[in-house]
Amino acid sequence: DQQVKQNSPSLSVQEGRISILNCDYTNSMFDYFLWYKKYPAEGPTFLISISSIKDKNEDGRFTVFLNKSAKHLSLHIVPSQPGDSAVYFCAAGRLNTGFQKLVFGTGTRLLVSP
Amino acid sequence: DAMVIQNPRYQVTQFGKPVTLSCSQTLNHNVMYWYQQKSSQAPKLLFHYYDKDFNNEADTPDNFQSRRPNTSFCFLDIRSPGLGDAAMYLCATSRGLAGGLNTGELFFGEGSRLTVL
Numbered sequence: 588d589q590q591v592k593q594n595s596p597s598l599s600v601q602e603g604r605i606s607i608l609n610c611d612y613t614n615s616m617f618d619y620f621l622w623y624k625k626y627p628a629e630g631p632t633f634l635i636s637i638s639s640i641k642d643k644n645e646d647g648r649f650t651v652f653l654n655k656s657a658k659h660l661s662l663h664i665v666p667s668q669p670g671d672s673a674v675y676f677c678a679a680g681r682l683n684t685g686f687q688k689l690v691f692g693t694g695t696r697l698l699v700s701p
Numbered sequence: 702d703a704m705v706i707q708n709p710r711y712q713v714t715q716f717g718k719p720v721t722l723s724c725s726q727t728l729n730h731n732v733m734y735w736y737q738q739k740s741s742q743a744p745k746l747l748f749h750y751y752d753k754d755f756n757n758e759a760d761t762p763d764n765f766q767s768r769r770p771n772t773s774f775c776f777l778d779i780r781s782p783g784l785g786d787a788a789m790y791l792c793a794t795s796r797g798l799a800g801g802l803n804t805g806e807l808f809f810g811e812g813s814r815l816t817v818l
Contacts, residue, residue, distance in 0.1 A: 591743070619805045630705070630791055630809035631744070638805075676744070682805050689807060691743040 590614045591679050593692035600699050606664040608695050610677030613658065617679040621689065622651060622662045625674045634675070635662070638682065667699045704728050707792050707810035714782055715818050722777040722813045724792030731797030733775040734807065735767060738789045750775060751797055779815075787817045 592611045600606045612620075618639040623631035637644040637651045637660070644651050650663045664671055677692040706725045714720045724733065732751050736744040748757045750769040764786070766778040779786055793807040 589743075596741070621805060623809075628710075628811070630707075630793075630811045631807075632809065633806045636805060680805060688746060688749075689805075691745075693741065693743045 591677055591690045591692040593677055593695050595695050596693070597696040597698070600667045600697065602669055602699055602701050603666045606667045606671065606697055606699065608662040608675050608697065610660045610692055611658060612679050614679070615658070616681060619680050619682045620651070620653060620660050621678045623676040623678060625676060625694070631676055669699050669701055672697055672699050705792060705794055705808050705810035707813050709813060710811060711814050713816045713818065716783065717781045720779045720782055720815065722790050724775045724810055725773050726794045728794055728808060729772060730794035730808070732795045733769060734793040735777050736791040736793065738791055744791055782815070782817045784817050787815055789814050
């Protein structure tokens with residue numbers, strides 16, 4: 588039972604264009620969503636998050652959109668840069684607990700070509 | 702400077718030979734987690750410690766154990782590794798509710814890649 592799904596295993600984009608990574612979830616109890624970025628041979632690093640009381644959160648070139656009715660979120664990267672090439676994991680959890688039992692998706696590998 | 706440090710980065714063991722992976726943190730976070738990630742799969746939570754309280758996930762095999770002797774260190778022990786235990790093991794930390802603002806963010810180490818021969 589995969590509660591967080593990233594249906595696109597890979598995405599290729601040209602430098603300067605927009606990258607859109609998608610994520611779907613099934614558990615309506617999730618109230619907090621995060622994106623992590625992972626380079627090869629490194630651990631995931633936090634990128635951006637959004638709580639369920641918002642529908643958009645922006646941080647520089649990165650914007651996360653949340654559509655609660657569709658149980659869908661997306662990460663937009665504009666403009667995309669070659670250094671953005673990595674695996675992106677979507678994660679979901681609940682903030683009202685003392686620990687973060689995050690459920691992760693399987694990741695989307697983004698390749699940004701010059 | 703690395704805030705969550707895992708050792709070793711690469712571990713090769715033989716089938717059935719016990720292995721210990723270590724994790725240390727300089728963040729003074731209340732919570733420490735161990736995740737298992739197999740190739741092309743999502744990271745899967747094995748267990749976590751909230752301070753000294755140990756919480757095992759229901760589907761974590763008994764073959765996996767953990768110790769947290771103090772705030773800074775946490776160990777993952779695999780008592781009898783099988784071929785199916787070959788994976789990347791990720792340690793992560795987070796603030797608990799008592800530690801101030803809970804941002805929901807996990808801080809990961811670089812991982813320990815386990816190979817079982």
